[in-house]
Each structure stands twice: as C-alpha cells, then as structure tokens.
Amino acid sequence: MNIAFIHYHLKPGGVTTVMRRQIDAVKDSCRTLVLTGEPPRGDFPADFVHVPGLGYTDPDRPAADPDRTAAAVCDAVSARWSAACDLIHVHNPTLAKNAAFLKILKSLQARGMKLFLQIHDFAEDGRPSAYFRDGYVEDCHYGVINSRDYAILLGSGLKEKGLHRIFNTVETEALPSDEPSSDRVLYPIRARRRKNIGEAILLSIFLPEKEIVSITLPPVSPVDLKSYMHWKDFVAQNRLTVQFDAGLGQDFDHLVRTAKYMITTSITEGFGFSFLEPWASGKFLWGRKLPQICSDFEERGVKLEHLYSELRVPLDWIGKDIFFKRWNACLQKNCMLFGFSLDPQEVRRDIYEKLTDERDKRRLLAALPSVEAKVEVASGIKVNPAEWNQTPPAERRRVAQATAQVLSTMAPEERRKITAAELERPHMKAATLLLAPNTVQGLMNEA
Numbered sequence: 001m002n003i004a005f006i007h008y009h010l011k012p013g014g015v016t017t018v019m020r021r022q023i024d025a026v027k028d029s030c031r032t033l034v035l036t037g038e039p040p041r042g043d044f045p046a047d048f049v050h051v052p053g054l055g056y057t058d059p060d061r062p063a064a065d066p067d068r069t070a071a072a073v074c075d076a077v078s079a080r081w082s083a084a085c086d087l088i089h090v091h092n093p094t095l096a097k098n099a100a101f102l103k104i105l106k107s108l109q110a111r112g113m114k115l116f117l118q119i120h121d122f123a124e125d126g127r128p129s130a131y132f133r134d135g136y137v138e139d140c141h142y143g144v145i146n147s148r149d150y151a152i153l154l155g156s157g158l159k160e161k162g163l164h165r166i167f168n169t170v171e172t173e174a175l176p177s178d179e180p181s182s183d184r185v186l187y188p189i190r191a192r193r194r195k196n197i198g199e200a201i202l203l204s205i206f207l208p209e210k211e212i213v214s215i216t217l218p219p220v221s222p223v224d225l226k227s228y229m230h231w232k233d234f235v236a237q238n239r240l241t242v243q244f245d246a247g248l249g250q251d252f253d254h255l256v257r258t259a260k261y262m263i264t265t266s267i268t269e270g271f272g273f274s275f276l277e278p279w280a281s282g283k284f285l286w287g288r289k290l291p292q293i294c295s296d297f298e299e300r301g302v303k304l305e306h307l308y309s310e311l312r313v314p315l316d317w318i319g320k321d322i323f324f325k326r327w328n329a330c331l332q333k334n335c336m337l338f339g340f341s342l343d344p345q346e347v348r349r350d351i352y353e354k355l356t357d358e359r360d361k362r363r364l365l366a367a368l369p370s371v372e373a374k375v376e377v378a379s380g381i382k383v384n385p386a387e388w389n390q391t392p393p394a395e396r397r398r399v400a401q402a403t404a405q406v407l408s409t410m411a412p413e414e415r416r417k418i419t420a421a422e423l424e425r426p427h428m429k430a431a432t433l434l435l436a437p438n439t440v441q442g443l444m445n446e447a
Contacts, residue, residue: 001030002081006073007091008056008098009038010048014273015091015120020045021169022089033080035073037098049076057099064100070107085113093117093137095130105137115140118166119149120270126194128337145271148292167296168271172280183210184243186259186283188252189266189274190217191244192224197231199265199288199311204242211260216247256281263287272297275304324352 003026010016023032023046034048037055053069077085093105094117105115117140123131142158143166144150150165185207189195197215204213219228228244235242246255256262261284264274272293278285279302289307298304315323328347335342 001086002077002083003030003032004073004077004080004085004088005032005034005046005091006054006088007034007036008054008101010034010036010040010044011038012041014270016040018120018168019091021171025169031081033077035076047080049080051076053100053104054098056097064098064104066100066103066107069100069104070111073104073108074111074113087116088113089116089118091118092120094119094132095121095123095127096132097130102132102134102137109137109139116143117141118143118145120145122149124338125268126334128334131338133339146293147296168273170273170276170280182258182260183212184214184246184255184259185211186246186255186262187213187215187264188247188256188262188277189215189264190219191215191228192219192221193227194266194268196265196267196288197228200263201231201235201240201242203263203265203287204240207241212241212243213263214243214246214255214259216245216252216255218245218248256283259283261286266290269293276302324348327352 005019005023007015007019010019019034023034026032027045032046034044034046035051035054036048037050037052039048039050051069051072053064053072055064057063073088088108090105093101098104105117109115115137117137119142121127141162141164142153143164144153145166145168147165150163153163154160185204187195187197187200191197200213200215207213219225232244234240235244262278264285264287266274266288267290269275269290272290275285275289275294275297285304285307287307289304289309291309294302294304294307328344331347331351332342332344
C-alpha cells in the first residue's frame, strides 16, 4: 500500500512526533512518502519532498496557487511510485495556517486522490485566528484523536463509517535510574496561555516549603509571551517559589529523571499526552483533570481520580457585574472573530445566569466542613463568636445575614448535624431572627 503524508511543516512538535510514530508503525507493510511545506532540520524516518505551497501562509509572499500546489503533490507522488497512491493522509487540515489549504485538498480530490484527514486541533476550540470561512472538505474520511471530538463530529453530521478514532501512542521509557530526586515539581510544557501557568503558580503556594514548581520552556508567539512575562513579574513581586525557563539551560531528560513529580494545569488539550507521559517516566502526576479528554484513559485503567477538574471561586469575591462585563466582552469578541454574533440580552438570560446560578454557590458551601467556614465564604468575614459584642453593628448584621443564607440553603441532613451548642452561638441566634418563623422552627426540630 502506498501512503503519502502531508503536513505544513516537519519542525519538532506534537504533530511531527505523531507522524514519526505512524510511519514507524506501518514501515513493514506500507511504502510511505512525506510531502511538506517546510523540511525537517535534522533526520527524518521517511523520504520527503518539499512542496513550498503546503507551508504556512507568509504575508510577505504571494499566496500559494491551489491547483499548482496540488499538481506538485501529484507529480511528487508519481515520481515516487509507478503505481497509484492509495491514500493521502493529511494532518491538521482544518487549521487555516495556509489560507489555500482547503482549496489544495479539493483540487487533489478533483485529480482522483483519496484523502484521510486527521484532526489534532480544532480552530473552533478557541483559535479564531486559524478558523476557515470556507466549507470543510467533503466525501472523504476523517480521523480524530479522542472520543470527545468523535462525538462532536458525529453530532455535526459526519457518518460513522467515515469517522475514525486514531489514538496517539505513548512511548514507554526506561524508568528513572537511582539519581537523587530534587525538590523540583516539573511542569514540562512550552508555556502557551492555554497551559494556564497562573494556576500552576497558585498550586506552588500550597506545596511543602522546599518544593519548587519548574516550568520548562517559554512561549514563542507575542500574545503568549505578553501573558508569560506578566506571570514572571507577578512571581518576582510576590517572592513565590516558581522557576521559569528551566529547560533552556538543562537537558530535558535530566529534568524529568530528577523531578520529584509532575503537574498539569492546562485548560485545553487535544490528545492529552500530559496525563500519560509522567507515568511512562515513572513520575506521579498532580493537578487539573480535563474530564472529556481523560475519559478515554480512565476507561482503559489509568488512575486519575486524584486530580481535580474545577476550582470553585465565589462570585462575590469578584463582583457579579464586574465579572459579567469582562466575561461578556471576551465572549462577544470571540464570536466576532468566528464571524457570528449573539444578542446581549439572550447572552445574559440564557447563558450567563445559568453559568453563575446560585446552585454553584450552594455546591461550594456544601463542600465546606463547618457552618463557620460556610459563613466566612458567604460573608467574607472571619467568624469569631467570642468577640461578637465588640463587633461593629453593621458587620454583625452582615454575618447574621450570611449565616441565615447558609442555614436556609443547607440540606436537611446537614442541618440535623448542627448541635445545640452551635445553635447558642451569637451569630446563629441572630441569623434565626432573620429567618421566617416556620423555617426557624423546622431548623430547631431538625437539629
């Protein structure tokens, strides 16, 4: 079987690594050729042909001609094999890194080429600058790298027989040697914004004293760099124990071998290598879980239940109006970049109000261990019943109101756990005066 692979470039990175492993997997049963817009900087495990029209669009150069580029691909294939090419396997074709790419693929189809399009990253997943306005290629097979994307494309109308899950492979490295472990907590990433390093910095505050979060590489894009420099300044100003650019001066394998464990706080991933590779290197993983990505791994026995999937923040800490203003501006900006609009009233009524529903606060309160802890979250005031009489009246009323709110939202089984001694505390007594008489009586009976 003759298979030609296409990608914009062969620079080091996730997609190039996947291509290398795919080529290695079929080398004994298939003949392969790679067509790329930018050749590799070093060795590559297959023959390749440089077709400039397949590379990223360069604003300083004329755009690639779709038909000429398609003809160049066909000529390269014909020169390689006297028999026909059975399949062209195209990686990440729906990212508009090359403005003519979809037209090139459609031109290849018109020349009789059979296409298999493997999607690693969706422009629709928060990347409006890489979004095509043109319709995607039809009458071909698509491949995705996780079950979430599989379900999305099925729901969008693709036929099951033409859609395939192509999970990436993870190389199992030799377990670390007996090198002494450092106190390094490694976050092995290039610090793009989606890697959410602000949350990694937050985690660093809760680590034992000697442990230090180490972020391996800086980002490249100007937008990502601006955010990255902000976090570096924040860490310096607050004297936090976080190391940046750890991978610039040290060998990556050494960093992994000597790390105490690894973390991830990413908020969006394609396949999710970060949830598997630490274990393959013999390292414990802690941090944020992406349930839609991790479900594939957990169904196959990978244990990730110790990771968290959300950080609950009371809206009162930010202010509902302030949060809505910034959230809505971000939403409307991204809608505009994707070429559609949302009615502001509809956004507030149907999306935002549900997003910030009081049930979120109730879930947060329910997770706290005591009435005092719940009241402190609801009021923002440290509860100290012993100093109740010295507390200013306005502050006492705020605590009482918060306590009343907490009591009224607690489930009956929670209220039954309140002891008589707790009910005698001043803020509890003041709170019951604010509640309806029947609610107070019910509370006392349950307690």
